[in-house]
Amino acid sequence: MAAAVDWxxxxxxxxxxxxxxxxDAQHFVYLKPVVRPPLAFRDRFLSYRNARLNWYAPDFxxxxxxxxxxxxxxDCEQFGRSDVWxxxxxxxxxxxxxxxxxxxxxxxxxxxLRLDARFVIGKEHCWNTFRQDSDWWLLESxxxxxxxxxxxxxxxxxxxxxFSVDGNLQFYKHPG
Numbered sequence: 001m002a003a004a005v006d007w008x009x010x011x012x013x014x015x016x017x018x019x020x021x022x023x024d025a026q027h028f029v030y031l032k033p034v035v036r037p038p039l040a041f042r043d044r045f046l047s048y049r050n051a052r053l054n055w056y057a058p059d060f061x062x063x064x065x066x067x068x069x070x071x072x073x074x075d076c077e078q079f080g081r082s083d084v085w086x087x088x089x090x091x092x093x094x095x096x097x098x099x100x101x102x103x104x105x106x107x108x109x110x111x112x113l114r115l116d117a118r119f120v121i122g123k124e125h126c127w128n129t130f131r132q133d134s135d136w137w138l139l140e141s142x143x144x145x146x147x148x149x150x151x152x153x154x155x156x157x158x159x160x161x162x163f164s165v166d167g168n169l170q171f172y173k174h175p176g
Contacts, residue, residue, distance in 0.1 A: 045119075045165055048104055049111070051088040056112045063109045064148065070105075071096040072142050099142050100126040106141035111167045118164040118172075129153050129164070 057063035073096045075084045086094065086101040088108055103119055103126040110117035116131040128139040136153035153159075161174040 042169060042171075045169055048088055049108065049167065049169065051108055053088060053092055053105075053108060055092070057109045060113065063106065063113070066109070067102060067106060067141050068144050068146065069095065070102060072098065072102070072144070074098050102126075102141040103128050106139060107167075110139070116166070118166050120159075120161045120164040122160050122162055125159075127159060129161075 055066070057066055070091075075098055076082055078084070078096065078098075085104070086097050088101075088105045091097050091101045091105050100121075106128050107117055107119040110128060110130050118129045120127050120129055128141055129136050130139060130150075131137070137150040138153040138156040138159055139150045140148065163174065164172045166172070
């Protein structure tokens with residue numbers, strides 16, 4: 001039987017992967033948790049989620065203002081290599097990083113604001129989604145535009161999620 005590979009390279013059978021799919025009408029589909037990452041990977045996200053940040057946004061506009069204060073810099077420029085994930089506590093201190101650094105920190109802020117939020121990984125980019133008033137919204141955490149506001153996730157052109165993780169550390173694979 002042919003096997004699929006989950007987001008950390010662990011083979012899973014096609015039947016096992018398809019068993020968790022629960023499609024709904026939205027473009028941004030959240031599936032039943034089907035990805036079972038290795039314990040070390042889950043522990044890394046547990047460490048991220050349990051980070052003790054120095055500052056928490058009092059509200060959503062405060063979060064957007066704070067994100068604009070962080071500098072976007074590619075890992076190759078900052079570290080001389082292609083992919084380094086800052087722990088959110090370190091990102092907050094350095095105040096510079098790329099998409100996954102911004103999105104991990106924003107994910108914690110969204111959870112602190114008691115929103116159902118996801119850290120989302122696409123093909124070459126990371127971002128956040130959150131649910132408000134039964135709609136899913138996309139937060140581009142690297143935006144520095146003062147007029148930026150989140151957009152509905154189901155109409156966000158160019159954002160194709162592959163994997164995501166929620167605040168309960170449930171890992172999701174998306175059809176994309």
